[in-house]
Amino acid sequence: MYVPVKGGEAAIAESRKALARARRGDPAVPELTVAQIREQMRGAVDRVMTEGALYDRDLAALALKQAQGDVAEATFLLRAHRAMLRRMGHSEPLDLSAIRPDRHISATAKELPGGQILGATCDYTHRLLDFSLMGKAAPFPEAASGLDDMPPDFPRAKGEEGEDEPVDITRVPLRPPYGPSETLGHLVRGEEGFLTGLAYTRLRTAGAAHPYVEDLVAGEVEVSVALEDIGLTVSIGDIELTACRMVAPVLDGPRSHLSPGFGVAFGCNERKAVAMAAVDQALKSGLDSELVLAHADGVEAGGYVSHLKLPHYSDFQADLETIRRLAADD
Amino acid sequence: MTETFAYLDEDSKRAVRRTILKALAVPGYQVPFIAPEMPIAYGWGVGGMVVTASLLGADDRLKVTDHGSDETVNAVNIRAFFTRTAGIGTTTRTREATIVQVRQRVPEAELVERQVVVYQVPRPDPLRAFVDSAVEAARMHAHADYGRVYTRLFEEKTGSHGAVQPGYDYPVLVQGRYLMSPSPVPKRDNVRLNDCPAIQIFGAARERRLYALPPYTRVESIAFEDVPFDPGLPEDGRRCVVCGCGESHLDHLLLRDDGMSEWVCSDTECCAERADA
Numbered sequence: 001m002y003v004p005v006k007g008g009e010a011a012i013a014e015s016r017k018a019l020a021r022a023r024r025g026d027p028a029v030p031e032l033t034v035a036q037i038r039e040q041m042r043g044a045v046d047r048v049m050t051e052g053a054l055y056d057r058d059l060a061a062l063a064l065k066q067a068q069g070d071v072a073e074a075t076f077l078l079r080a081h082r083a084m085l086r087r088m089g090h091s092e093p094l095d096l097s098a099i100r101p102d103r104h105i106s107a108t109a110k111e112l113p114g115g116q117i118l119g120a121t122c123d124y125t126h127r128l129l130d131f132s133l134m135g136k137a138a139p140f141p142e143a144a145s146g147l148d149d150m151p152p153d154f155p156r157a158k159g160e161e162g163e164d165e166p167v168d169i170t171r172v173p174l175r176p177p178y179g180p181s182e183t184l185g186h187l188v189r190g191e192e193g194f195l196t197g198l199a200y201t202r203l204r205t206a207g208a209a210h211p212y213v214e215d216l217v218a219g220e221v222e223v224s225v226a227l228e229d230i231g232l233t234v235s236i237g238d239i240e241l242t243a244c245r246m247v248a249p250v251l252d253g254p255r256s257h258l259s260p261g262f263g264v265a266f267g268c269n270e271r272k273a274v275a276m277a278a279v280d281q282a283l284k285s286g287l288d289s290e291l292v293l294a295h296a297d298g299v300e301a302g303g304y305v306s307h308l309k310l311p312h313y314s315d316f317q318a319d320l321e322t323i324r325r326l327a328a329d330d
Numbered sequence: 331m332t333e334t335f336a337y338l339d340e341d342s343k344r345a346v347r348r349t350i351l352k353a354l355a356v357p358g359y360q361v362p363f364i365a366p367e368m369p370i371a372y373g374w375g376v377g378g379m380v381v382t383a384s385l386l387g388a389d390d391r392l393k394v395t396d397h398g399s400d401e402t403v404n405a406v407n408i409r410a411f412f413t414r415t416a417g418i419g420t421t422t423r424t425r426e427a428t429i430v431q432v433r434q435r436v437p438e439a440e441l442v443e444r445q446v447v448v449y450q451v452p453r454p455d456p457l458r459a460f461v462d463s464a465v466e467a468a469r470m471h472a473h474a475d476y477g478r479v480y481t482r483l484f485e486e487k488t489g490s491h492g493a494v495q496p497g498y499d500y501p502v503l504v505q506g507r508y509l510m511s512p513s514p515v516p517k518r519d520n521v522r523l524n525d526c527p528a529i530q531i532f533g534a535a536r537e538r539r540l541y542a543l544p545p546y547t548r549v550e551s552i553a554f555e556d557v558p559f560d561p562g563l564p565e566d567g568r569r570c571v572v573c574g575c576g577e578s579h580l581d582h583l584l585l586r587d588d589g590m591s592e593w594v595c596s597d598t599e600c601c602a603e604r605a606d607a
Contacts (some may be wrong), residue, residue: 111584111595124407126414127369204453206462251496253489 024070037061044269046240047071051171051298052078053189054085055239055266072191072302079299090166092224096243101219102268107210110249115125118217120268178289187280188264191298192272197280198292209285211248211261211278218242218268240267246277250285259284336383336416342366346384346540349529353542358504359471360454364415365535375408377533378431378450381540385429385446386412391419393427397581398435398596405433422599432530434498436512438518438578438597441528443545449513454534454541455585456501476509479552487557497562502549509552510541516579517551518561524549570595573604 024031038045038061048060060078067073081178103119106112118124132138169185178186202208220238227234227295246261261281263273283289295301334340342364349363368376375396379467382392392412396405400422408431409420421427424439441447449492453459457467460478470476473565479501499514512520513532523530523543530543543549553559569576571583571592578600580593595601 107585110581118403123371123374124403126407126411127371204458206459249496 023066032065033126034058034061034065037064041069042268044071044074046265047192047268047272048074048078049266050269050272051075051189051191052082054078054082064125075300076302085172087168089225089237092167092226094221094223095102096217096221098241099217099219099241101202101217103216103218105216106214107216108214111149112215121270135146152181174242174293176289183283183293184262184264184280186293186296187276190276190279190292190296191301192269194296194298194301195275195279196271198283198287201276202278202282202287208212208282209250209259211246212280213244213274213277213280214247215245216270216274217244218270242267242269242273244270244273244277248279248281248285287292333415335388336386336412337368338366338380338383343384346380349540350381350384350542352443353531353540354529356508357543357547358502358508358510358541360534360539360541361585361602362538363533363540365533365538365540368535370408370411372536374404374408375431375433375450375453376449376535377406377540378433378448379411379533380535381448381531381533382412382429383416385448386416386418388416388418390428391421391426393421393430394432395435395598396433397429397436398432398579399598401598424599432437434514434516435579435596436515438522439598441526443527447526447528447530449530449532451511451513451532451534451539452536453499453514454511454532454537454539456499456509459602471508474507476503476552479509480554483552483554487554497540500551502551503544504549506550508541510549512549518563518579520549520551520559521561556606568593570601570604573601575601 038057041061041064044064045057045060048063048071049055051056051071052060052063054060056078059081060074063074063077063081064071066077085235090182101114101117101119103121104112104114104117106116129232167179167182167185169182169189172182174182174186176209203210218241222235222238224233224235226232244263246263247258248261250257250259261277261279261284263276263278263280265272265276279287283292336343338346345364346366349361353359353361365377365380368379370376370379386392392409394400394405394409394412396402399405400409412418413420424430424437424441424445428444429446429448430437430441431450433450437447455464455467455471456471456479457476457513458464460482461467461470470478497517499511500513500517500520502520504510511532512523525548526543527544527545529545530547532541534540551559551561564580567576568580568591570578570580571594573595575595579596581596583592583594585591595604
């Protein structure tokens with residue numbers, strides 16, 4: 001006997017009220033503003049923009065506020081909002097050699113054109129709770145001078161050639177074979193933890209090559225769009241992004257070479273960019289594309305895993321009956 | 331907030347020291363250890379830091395290098411951590427140091443009996459390059475069943491299957507018994523592990539393994555009787571642009587506009603001494 005989902009309208013309404021109360025927390029504590037989240041929860045905002053596939057700091061901050069800081073839920077909200085937006089077209093390929101870097105490092109080159117710029121990173125901090133932040137107003141740290149003197153241009157290899165039109169993965173269903181642009185599209189929206197875990201399994205697997213961060217850069221870059229009607233390419237603004245070029249040695253006799261991988265994320269998100277680049281490279285070295293591309297999306301994965309909470313009375317009943325029948329045969 | 335000396339609590343440090351004693355008793359054998367959390371990311375030297383933290387006393391002097399250099403960001407960061415949490419003295423001179431924590435190089439300066447060299451290790455088990463199962467790798471170690479490693483070496487020599495051992499993290503045999511990872515040091519550094527007067531301890535925190543070489547342990551890079559180990563020394567006449575040395579391990583510095591490469595010593599201490607002389 002199948003029992004349909006019957007929540008009851010009144011029960012659902014009460015559940016929503018309970019959620020709103022939980023979101024607000026103690027009313028004696030001032031409510032967070034979206035601007036505070038946008039300015040001071042940058043890591044979360046950037047991650048939600050990247051996996052939500054929408055570059056809008058205010059909306060990402062709003063999503064985080066609404067989702068009580070739950071990044072997966074906020075990503076879901078931003079994706080759902082994105083689905084309502086009209087697709088205008090696509091930009092020209094970003095010129096990553098013209099990025100204005102806040103951070104630029106290489107793990108392979110001692111001397112990087114423009115110098116290694118450490119920028120804002122946790123990498124060289126000790127992960128100790130800073131109790132001074134418990135207080136109200138921390139002094140605003142002054143920036144070191146001199147960064148503006150860095151030459152803005154440095155040579156950088158272009159991305160993969162061979163595809164003129166980027167594949168819009170929201171319009172093209174996933175089916176093999178997977179082209180480079182399609183692969184990168186799925187990876188860039190892919191869940192950060194999943195990609196990090198995958199990259200980690202590759203590092204620990206027998207026979208897998210150890211990849212190297214050849215170039216990691218974070219900064220502002222200009223976005224241009226070609227207006228075909230009037231034959232002009234115009235700048236529509238700047239975005240912040242993080243890009244990583246990885247190389248891994250492929251040892252194969254005379255055909256030995258360095259195999260590239262590329263990762264990118266909105267805002268400042270190195271874990272994502274590096275993990276994505278490692279996975280992109282691993283896909284070229286035999287990692288199962290189907291495994292990665294069909295399972296990397298956090299909204300899809302989170303949705304399907306959470307569906308386990310839905311009523312499953314009929315299939316569970318059928319499984320029970322099968323178990324009883326098989327166990328009785330013994 | 332009060333911190334304990336060298337960050338970790340005394341019970342954790344004692345547990346690590348016990349592991350070190352066991353590791354010294356069975357050279358080259360990977361002893362499971364607790365690897366308490368440190369406020370530095372895994373992969374950045376936690377294993378080495380845990381070992382250093384458990385060994386440090388108030389009178390110790392610590393030297394930390396990464397790729398032979400005292401000045402690379404990770405070396406600076408780790409040294410600052412112990413200055414802050416243990417208040418110990420630090421040095422860039424190997425001969426003044428009681429503990430030398432290193433990443434990806436064996437120190438080029440002479441080591442002596444009172445010293446401890448601590449290595450940061452990402453992949454402690456050389457067999458895991460060949461098998462994915464930890465159970466199978468443990469069985470192979472127990473039986474000293476290293477046939478697959480020698481087979482790979484043989485295939486490399488004969489050029490079949492395109493097999494190659496990398497030029498770093500080249501496995502060594504300890505006292506003729508355990509196959510051991512020297513950590514990702516360049517192949518040529520392997521010879522410096524052998525018959526070393528200092529104690530050498532290898533910490534792999536993420537993998538929860540620790541192993542050690544007591545002083546004067548016999549350490550041989552794997553090879554065949556009739557095909558000796560090749561340390562892979564460069565033959566292009568490269569020299570350091572700072573001190574002019576052609577024998578030390580050199581890192582690629584830059585490619586000049588005329589297409590020539592410039593090289594620089596990886597070991598900054600030895601390079602500076604040569605440049606000053």
